[in-house]
Amino acid sequence: MxxxxxxxxxxxxxxxxxxxxxLTGMDYLVGIAFNLAMWVALTQSxxxxxxxxxxxxxxxxxxxxxxxxxVALTTGSxxxxxxxxxxxxxxxxxxLVIGLPVLRVRGPYFVILTFGLAELVxxxxxxxxxxxxxxxxxxxxxxxxxxxxxxMLGLAVAVTVAAVxxxxxxxxxxxxxxRENEEAAEAIGVPVIRLKLIAFVAAAIIPGIVGGVMLLxxxxxxxxxxxxxxxxxxxxxxxxxxxxxxxxxxxxGAFAFVLLSELLWARFPQLYMIILGILLIxxxxxxxxxxxxxxxxxxxxx
Amino acid sequence: xxxxxxxxxxxxxxxxxxxxxxxxxxxxRIGYSMSLxxxxxxxxxxxxxxxxLWKDKVNAAGGLDVAGTKRPVExxxxxxxxxxxxxxxxxxxxIAEDKVDLLAAPWSTPIHLALxxxxxxxxxxxxxxxxxxxxxxxxxxxxxWFPTAVIPDRVGExxxxxxxxxxxxxxxxxxxxxPLSQEIKSFLVPALEKHGISISVNENYPPDIKDMTTLLTxxxxxxxxxxxxxxxxxxxxxxxxxxxxxxxxxxxxLSLIGATFGSYQQALGxxxxxxxxxxxxxPNQADWPKAKPFFEAYKAKYNExxxxxxxxxxxxxxxxLEQAVAKAGLDKEKIREAVSTMTFDTINGPxxxxxxxxxxxxxxxLQIQDGSLELVWPDSVKTKDFRPKTGW
Amino acid sequence: xxxxxLFAALVAGSLYALVALGLNLVYGTxxxxxxxxxxxxxxxxxxxxxxxxxxxxxPVLSIFVAAALCGGFGWVIYxxxxxxxxxxxxxxQRLEANSLILFYGVxxxxxxxxxxxxTSTARxxxxxxxxxxxxxxxxxGNRLMLFGVALALCLGMLLFLRFHLFGxxxxxVIERRDAAAVVGVDVDRxxxxxxxxxxxxxxxxxxxxxxxxxxxxxxxxxxxxxxxxVIVLGGLGNIFAGIVAGFALGFIETFGVxxxxxxxxxxxxxxxxxxxLLLRPQGLFGKAIKIR
Numbered sequence: 006m007x008x009x010x011x012x013x014x015x016x017x018x019x020x021x022x023x024x025x026x027x028l029t030g031m032d033y034l035v036g037i038a039f040n041l042a043m044w045v046a047l048t049q050s051x052x053x054x055x056x057x058x059x060x061x062x063x064x065x066x067x068x069x070x071x072x073x074x075x076v077a078l079t080t081g082s083x084x085x086x087x088x089x090x091x092x093x094x095x096x097x098x099x100x101l102v103i104g105l106p107v108l109r110v111r112g113p114y115f116v117i118l119t120f121g122l123a124e125l126v127x128x129x130x131x132x133x134x135x136x137x138x139x140x141x142x143x144x145x146x147x148x149x150x151x152x153x154x155x156x157m158l159g160l161a162v163a164v165t166v167a168a169v170x171x172x173x174x175x176x177x178x179x180x181x182x183x184r185e186n187e188e189a190a191e192a193i194g195v196p197v198i199r200l201k202l203i204a205f206v207a208a209a210i211i212p213g214i215v216g217g218v219m220l221l222x223x224x225x226x227x228x229x230x231x232x233x234x235x236x237x238x239x240x241x242x243x244x245x246x247x248x249x250x251x252x253x254x255x256x257x258g259a260f261a262f263v264l265l266s267e268l269l270w271a272r273f274p275q276l277y278m279i280i281l282g283i284l285l286i287x288x289x290x291x292x293x294x295x296x297x298x299x300x301x302x303x304x305x306x307x
Numbered sequence: 308x309x310x311x312x313x314x315x316x317x318x319x320x321x322x323x324x325x326x327x328x329x330x331x332x333x334x335x336r337i338g339y340s341m342s343l344x345x346x347x348x349x350x351x352x353x354x355x356x357x358x359x360l361w362k363d364k365v366n367a368a369g370g371l372d373v374a375g376t377k378r379p380v381e382x383x384x385x386x387x388x389x390x391x392x393x394x395x396x397x398x399x400x401x402i403a404e405d406k407v408d409l410l411a412a413p414w415s416t417p418i419h420l421a422l423x424x425x426x427x428x429x430x431x432x433x434x435x436x437x438x439x440x441x442x443x444x445x446x447x448x449x450x451x452w453f454p455t456a457v458i459p460d461r462v463g464e465x466x467x468x469x470x471x472x473x474x475x476x477x478x479x480x481x482x483x484x485x486p487l488s489q490e491i492k493s494f495l496v497p498a499l500e501k502h503g504i505s506i507s508v509n510e511n512y513p514p515d516i517k518d519m520t521t522l523l524t525x526x527x528x529x530x531x532x533x534x535x536x537x538x539x540x541x542x543x544x545x546x547x548x549x550x551x552x553x554x555x556x557x558x559x560x561l562s563l564i565g566a567t568f569g570s571y572q573q574a575l576g577x578x579x580x581x582x583x584x585x586x587x588x589x590p591n592q593a594d595w596p597k598a599k600p601f602f603e604a605y606k607a608k609y610n611e612x613x614x615x616x617x618x619x620x621x622x623x624x625x626x627x628l629e630q631a632v633a634k635a636g637l638d639k640e641k642i643r644e645a646v647s648t649m650t651f652d653t654i655n656g657p658x659x660x661x662x663x664x665x666x667x668x669x670x671x672x673l674q675i676q677d678g679s680l681e682l683v684w685p686d687s688v689k690t691k692d693f694r695p696k697t698g699w
Numbered sequence: 700x701x702x703x704x705l706f707a708a709l710v711a712g713s714l715y716a717l718v719a720l721g722l723n724l725v726y727g728t729x730x731x732x733x734x735x736x737x738x739x740x741x742x743x744x745x746x747x748x749x750x751x752x753x754x755x756x757x758p759v760l761s762i763f764v765a766a767a768l769c770g771g772f773g774w775v776i777y778x779x780x781x782x783x784x785x786x787x788x789x790x791x792q793r794l795e796a797n798s799l800i801l802f803y804g805v806x807x808x809x810x811x812x813x814x815x816x817x818t819s820t821a822r823x824x825x826x827x828x829x830x831x832x833x834x835x836x837x838x839x840g841n842r843l844m845l846f847g848v849a850l851a852l853c854l855g856m857l858l859f860l861r862f863h864l865f866g867x868x869x870x871x872v873i874e875r876r877d878a879a880a881v882v883g884v885d886v887d888r889x890x891x892x893x894x895x896x897x898x899x900x901x902x903x904x905x906x907x908x909x910x911x912x913x914x915x916x917x918x919x920x921x922x923x924x925x926x927x928x929v930i931v932l933g934g935l936g937n938i939f940a941g942i943v944a945g946f947a948l949g950f951i952e953t954f955g956v957x958x959x960x961x962x963x964x965x966x967x968x969x970x971x972x973x974x975x976l977l978l979r980p981q982g983l984f985g986k987a988i989k990i991r
Contacts, residue, residue, distance in 0.1 A: 031403060031404075032399045032403050033396070033399045033400045033403045036395070036399050036400070037396070040392075040396065061800075063799070106977050107977070109977075110976055110977065110980055113732055113798075113799065113935070114931075114976055114980045116732075116799055117732070117927055117931065117976065118973065118976040118977070121927075121928075121972045121973045121976065122973055124965075124969050125966065125970060125972075125973050128513065128965040128966045128969055131484050132484070132962065132963070132966060135484045135489060135511055135962070138489075138493060140486035140487075140489040140490045140493075141416075141417070141440070141442070141486040143420055143442045143445060145445075147424070149428075219392060222392055222395065223391040223392050223395060223417070223421040224420065224421055224424065225391060225417045225420045225421055227417055227486060229346070229485070229514075230346075230390070230391065230417060233346070233390070235345065238800075238803055241800055241803075242800070245800060270386060270388075272385070274343045274344050274385075274388070274811075275343070275344065275811040275812075275814050275815040276811075276815070277386075278344055278807050278808075278810075278811040279807070279808050279811045279812060279815075281804075281807060282803075282804040282806075282807035282808035283804065283808065284804075285800065285801070285803070285804035285807075286804040286805070289793065289794075289797045289800060289801050289804075290784065290790060290793065290794065290801075293793055343814075343819070344811065344814070348814065348819040348915075348916070349819050349820070349821055349915050349917065351819060352818050352819060352820045353820070481961075484962065510961055510962065511960075511961065511962040512961035512964060513961075513962065513965040515921055515964075515965055516961060516964055517711060517921075517925075517952075518707050518710075518711050518952070518953060518956075519961070520703060520704055520706075520707035520953065521704065521707075521953070521956045521961060522961050524701065524703060524704070540821060540913060541912070541913060544823065544911075544912060545911075545912070548828070548839065548911055551828065551839065552830055552837050552838060552839045552842070553703070553837055554830070554837060565913075568821055569820075570820070570821040570822050570823040570914075573823050573824060573825070574822075574823025574824060574825060574913060575823070575825065575828075576825045576828070578828065611820075699830075
């Protein structure tokens with residue numbers, strides 16, 4: 006309970022700082038904060054499915070890509086808010102459609118299946134675009150950074166609140182039971198299939214909208230960019246570094262990632278990638294509960 | 308004794324440094340972002356090398372002429388991981404945080420397109436380089452310009468005219484599904500029809516294709532006069548190797564991107580002799596006196612030929628900036644005015660902008676002739692006559 | 700069906716089978732999904748390029764250098780890292796559960812070390828590119844060599860597994876690790892040798908592809924993908940089926956494209972991959988195995 010209240014205070018302070026930021030007029034800082042919020046939203050949504058159930062998805066970018074494509078298709082003909090809502094809806098519906106067969110597959114098979122699925126969807130969309138005689142889409146009159154940032158921040162907060170809520174709900178307990186032992190959970194009457202599907206769909210909606218907002222930020226749609234598998238890998242990296250035992254893990258992971266990249270990546274790009282690789286390996290092996298777990302230990306000692 | 312010599316040289320060196328510090332003007336800082344990692348990383352060196360070469364040349368000549376004062380040049384660079392969103396952030400940082408004096412361009416069309424609004428918002432002019440798309444024209448003219456002559460509609464139009472002039476009656480088109488290829492194809496097909504050139508094969512293929520046997524068999528069955536492969540680097544290599552294997556006989560063969568790379572001729576050698584590709588620069592164009600020295604300097608420094616598209620455009624973009632700054636100084640609005648109105652003297656000949664586009668450099672085609680890249684179309688700039696491809 | 704297409708399918712298939720063989724061996728014995736496998740192919744390609752450029756060593760000899768280097772790398776990371784990790788049950792479990800992500804880290808490190816050392820400029824060289832014509836087929840020398848070496852290695856590996864005592868222990872470890880230990884198989888040694896062989900095969904594949912493709916630090920990923928598709932078709936850890944699946948993929952790709960259109964190539968391959976995972980996760984030819 007104590008940690009929860011500390012987290013709550015820290016969260017409110019952080020949110021207040023985040024809301025004040027655009028007033029400073031420093032585009033660059035807002036740009037960093039935009040990225041941070043984006044990664045928090047993506048990693049947090051990923052953890053609702055993958056951290057809680059143990060179904061590790063390596064294709065989370067598929068929902069971003071679908072969202073981005075929907076916005077690219079509808080922008081101009083729909084108001085922007087509706088366009089973004091449509092992006093979330095499309096991602097959610099796709100999750101619902103593919104969820105049942107996909108979630109029957111387990112373990113390493115699930116991991117590579119999600120990856121393959123994202124690539125398949127990417128190639129299908131490339132094919133559709135080619136068929137339409139469309140090569141890439143340029144978005145005009147995208148809203149300014151500050152507005153996009155506030156939307157992204159809103160998404161990050163919403164998904165964080167949702168993640169906390171899920172963890173303390175019956176749904177969350179059910180999902181954890183699935184992670185611990187799916188057969189046993191089923192035997193004691195947990196509606197395994199339904200819970201997994203709910204988590205899968207819930208985890209898909211936010212990245213759909215995030216994908217749409219990302220598109221507005223770059224104002225250019227090309228399938229290879231929108232479905233870049235590096236995004237999926239980065240999400241998993243952040244979740245591992247941050248720790249996925251609690252809702253603050255993804256936030257810590259995203260912070261660490263963005264901070265490290267600000268320090269290193271721009272100047273020493275290859276070195277940055279190398280350090281990232283090393284950190285990833287070390288965290289998997291020696292800090293399985295991530296930064297969040299380290300903090301827990303420290304709090305417990307005090 | 309040795310110690311004494313060392314000391315002496317040390318003192319001498321210190322004196323030189325002190326003298327140069329005393330004289331030195333504040334450096335002009337030029338910021339840019341490059342795709343050093345990620346999807347486009349392969350293209351980065353040809354462009355970074357050109358930038359560095361330009362910097363060396365300018366600094367060796369005493370610095371950049373800023374409306375009469377010579378100031379040394381330094382770069383502020385970042386890696387955008389081939390991601391347009393990162394590039395946007397980096398240019399915001401370069402403008403707002405690093406407060407650089409000037410900007411140089413990144414790589415790729417999507418990143419240029421993503422940057423246009425940022426430049427307008429900050430009223431910061433930037434001369435672009437490698438971007439190529441008709442969509443560039445949809446950008447409101449203002450703070451970005453594109454020196455390239457590889458704009459898809461003109462490429463389609465000119466290529467058809469070029470083929471017609473060589474008595475091509477039929478053509479096979481193989482195209483990657485990536486944007487530039489598809490865009491060019493969409494203009495090429497109607498242009499060919501207009502010139503009465505029939506299209507015997509018209510197929511697309513994905514970027515990760517590993518074998519073209521089927522496509523090339525189809526081509527061979529229709530025996531066209533021309534094979535137009537709208538390819539990206541990896542498939543340019545694949546096509547050339549398999550075309551040799553399967554004995555493509557067309558006298559006119561074009562490969563889109565990759566044929567200007569040094570590694571292309573290294574890997575394929577004689578077999579790609581007389582291959583046509585897209586590009587508007589050759590070191591052998593005597594009307595452009597700066598072309599050959601650039602080629603020699605690049606080769607001396609990096610031990611390889613400059614890429615006839617990327618390296619040249621990158622270098623040109625800085626020459627344009629250099630000449631604009633010599634006239635206008637570092638005031639952004641004055642630079643904008645200068646870039647929009649001046650005629651520039653570059654390694655690619657004269658350049659002048661109308662709106663966002665270079666209105667002087669003609670859309671041209673290159674041919675690999677015995678190891679060197681020659682301009683073969685149009686007649687106004689050609690350095691050699693077109694030679695039919697006779698074998699692989 | 701033209702002989703030329705058949706040849707194309709065989710060449711593609713033999714390469715897929717070879718690349719997947721290394722991945723499958725490592726997965727089979729260590730239960731590690733090595734997503735950096737394609738990066739070992741990349742390293743093999745660079746070895747070949749530099750050996751030829753610096754010392755004039757032809758690729759046919761670089762095969763041994765690349766095999767030694769990549770195999771040596773396998774030995775170093777096994778002895779330096781995996782042996783200790785696998786000895787501790789908690790760590791071993793963590794390693795297996797996250798092997799794909801862990802090797803993603805390795806992949807990023809390898810790519811960027813190579814990019815740092817050699818820049819990301821594309822490289823290439825010419826070797827055996829003269830065209831031979833026989834039986835209605837036109838084939839360049841390097842593709843014939845690719846096919847020959849890949850086929851020989853795949854067959855050699857099968858014979859080794861079938862007739863050599865060590866091959867038996869290897870199969871025993873793949874099929875029943877615990878039982879193999881009980882009957883006296885030196886599991887540690889089998890794992891060490893397997894990782895060396897698996898990595899060495901990837902290095903050899905790299906030499907072979909470097910003769911026909913451009914060489915960059917980022918060329919490896921498509922090979923990883925192809926290898927994953929193959930071992931999924933064959934069933935994870937099933938060595939023989941994996942080799943068959945490699946050739947099957949070569950045929951499906953070549954003739955699939957011939958019957959439809961090249962533009963559907965990637966959709967066909969990923970569609971097959973996803974379809975098999977959804978419908979027969981144990982592989983097209985495998986018998987049902989317990990998924991952990």
